Amino acid sequence: MTEETPTDPIVATEAGRLRGAADGDIVRYLGIPYAAPPQRFELPQPVEPWEGVRDAIDPGPTAPHAIRDFPAIDIAPLVGSESDGGDGDYLRANVWAPKDARRAPVMVFIHGGGFVVGSKDAPVSDGAEFARSGVVCVAINYRLGIDGFLPVPGVPTNLGLRDMLFALAWVQRNIAAFGGDPANVTVFGESAGAMAIASLVTSPAAKGLFRRAIVESGHGAMVRDIAVAQRLVRKLAKVSRIVPDADGFRSLSNEMAEKAIAKLGKPWAIDLRDAGGREPVYGISRFIPVYGDDILPEKPHDALRRGAGREVEVLIGSNAEEMNLYFVPTGVKAKIGGLFARWLLGRSMPDARGALLAYGYKQKGVRPGQALTDAMNDLVFRWPARQYAAAHQGKTWMYEFDWRSPACDGELGACHGIELPFVFKTLATATGPKGLAGEAPPQDLAERVHDIWVGFARDGSLPWAEFGADRQVYKLERGEAVHEPVMPAAAFVPE
Numbered sequence: 001m002t003e004e005t006p007t008d009p010i011v012a013t014e015a016g017r018l019r020g021a022a023d024g025d026i027v028r029y030l031g032i033p034y035a036a037p038p039q040r041f042e043l044p045q046p047v048e049p050w051e052g053v054r055d056a057i058d059p060g061p062t063a064p065h066a067i068r069d070f071p072a073i074d075i076a077p078l079v080g081s082e083s084d085g086g087d088g089d090y091l092r093a094n095v096w097a098p099k100d101a102r103r104a105p106v107m108v109f110i111h112g113g114g115f116v117v118g119s120k121d122a123p124v125s126d127g128a129e130f131a132r133s134g135v136v137c138v139a140i141n142y143r144l145g146i147d148g149f150l151p152v153p154g155v156p157t158n159l160g161l162r163d164m165l166f167a168l169a170w171v172q173r174n175i176a177a178f179g180g181d182p183a184n185v186t187v188f189g190e191s192a193g194a195m196a197i198a199s200l201v202t203s204p205a206a207k208g209l210f211r212r213a214i215v216e217s218g219h220g221a222m223v224r225d226i227a228v229a230q231r232l233v234r235k236l237a238k239v240s241r242i243v244p245d246a247d248g249f250r251s252l253s254n255e256m257a258e259k260a261i262a263k264l265g266k267p268w269a270i271d272l273r274d275a276g277g278r279e280p281v282y283g284i285s286r287f288i289p290v291y292g293d294d295i296l297p298e299k300p301h302d303a304l305r306r307g308a309g310r311e312v313e314v315l316i317g318s319n320a321e322e323m324n325l326y327f328v329p330t331g332v333k334a335k336i337g338g339l340f341a342r343w344l345l346g347r348s349m350p351d352a353r354g355a356l357l358a359y360g361y362k363q364k365g366v367r368p369g370q371a372l373t374d375a376m377n378d379l380v381f382r383w384p385a386r387q388y389a390a391a392h393q394g395k396t397w398m399y400e401f402d403w404r405s406p407a408c409d410g411e412l413g414a415c416h417g418i419e420l421p422f423v424f425k426t427l428a429t430a431t432g433p434k435g436l437a438g439e440a441p442p443q444d445l446a447e448r449v450h451d452i453w454v455g456f457a458r459d460g461s462l463p464w465a466e467f468g469a470d471r472q473v474y475k476l477e478r479g480e481a482v483h484e485p486v487m488p489a490a491a492f493v494p495e
Contacts, residue, residue: 008020008053009021009022009027009029009099010053011029011177011178012177013032013174013177014049014173014174015033015046015047015048015049015050016049016050016051016052016053016054017052017053017054018032018053018054018055018056019053019054019055019056019057020056020057020095021057022099023128024099025098025099025132026096026097026098026099026128026131026132027096027097027098027099027131028057028094028095028096028128029056029094029095029096029097029178030056030057030058030059030060030094030095031056031057031058031059031060031092031094032056032092032093032094032095033047033060033089033091033092033093034047034091034092034093034140034166034167034170035047035091035163035166035167035170036048036091037087037088037089037090037091038088038090038091038143038147038163040147040249040250041147041152041155041156041159041246041249041250042156043156043159043162044091044159044162044163044166059092059094059120059121060086060089060090060092061083061085061086061087061088061089061090061092062080062081062083062085062086062090062092062119062120062121062141063083063085063090063119063141063142063143063144063145063147063148064083064084064085064144064145064147064254065082065083065113065116065117065118065144065145066082066117066258067079067081067082067117070329071329071330071331072329072407072408072434073325073329073407073408073412073434073435073436074432074434074435074436075436076122076123077122077123077124077421077426077429077430077435077436078112078122078124078417078420078430078436079111079112079113079117079118079119079122080111080118080119080120080121080122080123081119081121083119084254085254090141091141091142091143091163091166091167092120092140092141093120093138093139093140093141093167093170093171094120094121094127094138094139094140095127095136095137095138095175095178096126096127096128096130096131096136096137097131097136097137097178097179097180098131098132098134098135098136098179100179101134101136101178101179101180102179103176103179103180103181103184104134104135104136104179104180104181105134105135105136105180105181105184105186105454105457105458105459106135106136106137106138106171106175106180106181106182106184106185106186106457107127107130107135107136107137107138107185107186107187107188107453107457108137108138108139108140108167108168108171108185108186108187108188108210109125109127109137109138109139109140109188109189109193110139110140110142110164110187110188110189110193110194110196110197111125111139111140111141111189111190111192111193112189112190112191112192112193112194112217112218112417113144113191113192114191114192114284114285114287115144115145115148115149115160115192115196115285115287115288115289116144116145116285116287117144118144118192118193119141120139120140120141121139123426123429124420124421124424124426124429124430125139125420125424125426126424126426126429127139127424129424129425129426129450130424130450130454133450133451133454134454134458135454135457135458136175136178136179136180138167138171138175140163140164140167141163142160142161142163142164142167143159143160143163144160144287145257145261145287146236146249146252146257146261146287147159147160148160148163148287149287149288149289149290150229150232150233150236150249150287151226151229151230151233151290152233152244152245152246152249153230153233153244153245153246154245154246155246155249157226157290157293157295158289158290158293158295158296160196160289161196161199161200161203161289161295161296162295164196164200165200165203165205165206165209165295168185168187168206168209168210169209171185171209172185172208172209183211184211184457184458185209185210185211185212186210186211186212186213186214186456186457187200187209187210187212187213187214188213188214188215188216188453188457189214189215189216189218190216190217190218190417190419190420191216191217191218191416191417192218192285192288193216193218194215194216194217194218194219195218195219195220195222195223195288195289196218196289197213197214197215197218198213198215198218198219198220198300198316198388199220199223199289199291199296199300200213201213201220201300201304201308201309201312201314201392202220202296202300202303202304202308202309203295203296203308204294204297204308205294205295207311210312211312211313212312212313212314212315212456212457212460213312213313213314213315213316214314214315214316214453214456214457215314215315215316215317215385215388216317216419216420216423217317217318217319217322217381217385217416217417217419218381218385219301219316219381219384219385219387219388220299220300220301220303220304220384220388221280221299221300221301221384221387221388221493222280222281222288222289222384223280223288223289223290223291223296223299223300224272224274224280224288224289224290224291225274225290225291225292226290226291226292226293228272228273228274229272229288229290230244231270231271231272232270232272232286232287235264235270236249236260236261236264237249239260239263239264240252240256240260261286264286267283267284267286268283268344268347270286271347272286273347273348276350276494277349277350278348278349278350278494279347279348279349281380282345282348282349282376282379282380283344283347283348284326284380300388301384301387301388301391301495304388304391304392304393305391305393307393309392309393309394310392310393310394311394312394313394313395313396313456313460314389314392314394314395314396314397315396315397315398315399315456315462316385316388316389316396316397316398316399317385317398317399317400317401317473317474318381318382318385318400318401319381319400319401319402319414319415319416319417319418319419320377320400320401320402320404320413320414321373321377321404321413321414321415322376322377322380322381322382322414322415322416323373323376323377323380323381323415323416324373324411324412324413324414324415324416325412325415325416325417325418326416327369327372327373327376328408328411328412328413328415329408329412332369332372332373333367333369333370333372333373333411334367334369335369336368336369336372337368338361338368340368341356341361341368341369341371341372342356344372345372345375345376349379349492351492354491354492355375355379355488355489355492356368356371356372356375358375358488358489358491358492359371359372359374359375359378359488360374375488375489378487378488378489379489379492379493381416382400382487382489383487383489383490383493384493385398386398386467386471386484386487387493387495389467390467395460395466396466396467397456397462397464397465397466397467397474398467398471398472398473398474399452399473399474399475399476400473400474400475400476401414401418401419401422401449401476401477402414402475402476402477402478403418403422403441403442403445403476403477405418405436405437405438405441406438406439407434407435407436407437407438412436412438415436417436418436418437419449419476421436421437421441421446422441422445422446422449422450422476423449423450423453424450425446425447425450427441427443427446445476445477448476448479449476452476462474464480464481465481470483471483471484471485471486472484
């Protein structure tokens with residue numbers, strides 16, 4: 001705690017006063033605790049109040065996670081730095097606010113990273129430009145991996161989602177102190193963050209916490225039945241030589257937990273398919289939300305059809321070539337053989353051969369890796385997002401990010417995550433020899449995309465029609481809405 005001076009930007013929250021840092025016409029408040037340091041496998045708890053003025057100029061620690069090298073692309077701007085969790089006090093929020101804001105629209109960002117990596121402090125998602133656009137922008141951390149998304153018997157399920165809900169409730173109680181309007185909150189996120197938001201739109205526990213949602217490269221189908229997810233509990237317990245219960249997993253240090261996960265081997269080493277032979281995330285992550293509890297009583301897409309979340313206005317979309325992020329730098333798209341492509345896809349769905357044939361497999365000039373990538377673009381991301389839009393009973397708009405990154409010799413294209421530096425207007429963080437966006441991404445596109453997100457958060461306005469029977473999808477680079485036909489993936493993805 002430090003003494004207050006007349007020029008300091010200071011706000012009073014429910015737990016005490018905070019000192020931020022002024023930067024021209026905006027103010028940053030970093031590393032604000034929205035919950036007490038998490039006790040392992042326990043529900044989030046309120047912050048202990050403090051006396052005096054607490055500095056909010058250091059982002060603080062983030063949830064423990066390991067970052068693995070990614071060929072040809074620097075992904076640190078997308079997910080932040082590796083973390084050991086520091087002192088464990090990582091349930092924190094950053095706030096960027098216009099100076100002297102009054103009842104400004106609020107945007108709360110939930111980061112991606114497959115529910116196993118990521119941070120509110122990733123350079124690409126710095127919220128300063130949103131503040132300069134008149135928005136109070138918030139970014140949060142949450143528990144990851146085993147601590148956040150493993151349904152251990154005797155432990156509250158979906159602790160990572162519960163952290164997000166706790167943070168959103170904190171926003172409702174405190175954001176007015178930063179100049180934000182608690183009645184005009186838009187929650188937005190990418191990848192795992194988008195999947196979480198898509199699910200929370202349907203959650204009875206989220207009612208009243210946000211008015212709008214932006215779902216970037218995610219949807220509500222990436223959830224797992226609790227009983228299926230507990231196969232992972234038992235497998236991790238076995239390799240760790242612990243009892244598969246709360247006490248057993250509490251005995252694992254962060255380092256031991258990482259080693260246990262590494263011992264599982266490749267994503268397909270444990271069968272997490274449901275009774276229909278489907279693995280909802282196609283091996284991208286073992287740790288995802290589960291349904292069948294008080295947070296997600298049923299599958300989100302089913303809940304949408306019953307009217308859940310109809311009061312929330314939703315903007316949902318995908319990138320045109322999502323799987324390129326995974327398959328281009330690794331060489332899978334160029335080199336994988338036909339038999340392995342069929343086997344790999346078959347680990348996640350019943351009719352892998354049929355899906356590959358629908359995307360050109362066996363056609364002259366179409367490599368197996370190209371067919372696999374095209375099929376998975378639609379099966380994993382694009383078609384389920386359209387299903388989500390069709391199922392949502394409230395106002396819903398659909399976009400697609402179609403600008404192609406020239407990275408990886410022009411092959412990276414409109415890959416997973418590429419929209420983020422455009423949404424946040426942080427192109428410099430993703431530019432360079434190993435930058436996701438290549439050497440010279442278009443600033444004018446960043447201005448347009450950013451403004452679309454701001455306009456939606458401000459009053460729900462968008463420059464194209466809602467998604468309906470005419471299937472209008474707004475192509476962000478082209479700047480126009482088009483009618484989109486049903487994809488071949490529709491024959492292979494259940495409603």
